[in-house]
Amino acid sequence: MLGESAASTTDRSTPRDRTADARRKDPPFRKPRWPRAYGFALVTGALFVFSWIGQFLFQMTVANNEARQHGESFAWGEFLPQFLASTFENWQSEFLQLIWQAAGLALFYYWGSSQSRESDERIEAKLDALLRERGLTSDRP
Numbered sequence: 001m002l003g004e005s006a007a008s009t010t011d012r013s014t015p016r017d018r019t020a021d022a023r024r025k026d027p028p029f030r031k032p033r034w035p036r037a038y039g040f041a042l043v044t045g046a047l048f049v050f051s052w053i054g055q056f057l058f059q060m061t062v063a064n065n066e067a068r069q070h071g072e073s074f075a076w077g078e079f080l081p082q083f084l085a086s087t088f089e090n091w092q093s094e095f096l097q098l099i100w101q102a103a104g105l106a107l108f109y110y111w112g113s114s115q116s117r118e119s120d121e122r123i124e125a126k127l128d129a130l131l132r133e134r135g136l137t138s139d140r141p
Contacts, residue, residue, distance in 0.1 A: 052087070059083055 035042065063082065064074045131137060 055087065055090075056083060059086065 031037065059082070060074075060079060063079045067074050
């Protein structure tokens with residue numbers, strides 16, 4: 001009799017119970033492969049390198065043409081500081097814009113600008129509507 005009840009309880013397990021047991025054994029998620037996990041960074045890096053090489057080649061061509069027009073030869077000693085100065089000038093303007101957009105957005109959101117309050121009020125209204133629909137109030141769970 002005792003053996004039968006033990007066997008019958010194992011036979012009564014539902015597929016839902018088995019999947020719950022399988023979830024406990026597996027990690028919560030599988031880490032994607034490296035190229036897929038860092039795909040955005042790889043594409044961004046490739047675009048950066050491509051554009052930087054393009055800037056280098058076009059700026060070198062302009063410097064070479066200007067030197068030729070003045071009857072001089074191309075000099076790396078003059079070109080490299082000019083190239084690095086223009087590179088850092090571009091980076092400075094772009095990064096300052098990006099930092100201001102990210103930091104400014106966070107700052108205004110923290111201060112509670114009209115745009116951030118609007119979205120909070122909208123979410124609260126939706127939650128209140130769902131609570132009313134289900135017959136629940138915020139006073140009782």
